[in-house]
Amino acid sequence: MHGRTCVITGATSGIGRATAVALAEMGATLVLVCRDRQRGEDTLAARSPRRPAGATPRSCSAILPCNATSAASPLSCSPAIVRCTC
16 A cells, blocks of 8 residues: 555544554555544554555654534535645
């Protein structure tokens, strides 16, 4: 996943968190879309330092606060995802 950027919703718990941690371990750049910034930071901190051969650590990840249960919030969040330049 080195050189790839992955946008993950629901990255603060459950399958979303497990996916975020796994992709980070594979070297992906992450854009976490979540309601709670602190929980997003906790997800980023959960990354393991081990990396597969050939992958390099990605220091650039972004957390975008967005409440997907609100109809307006995902629409206002989408331009920020496009502008995210990690």
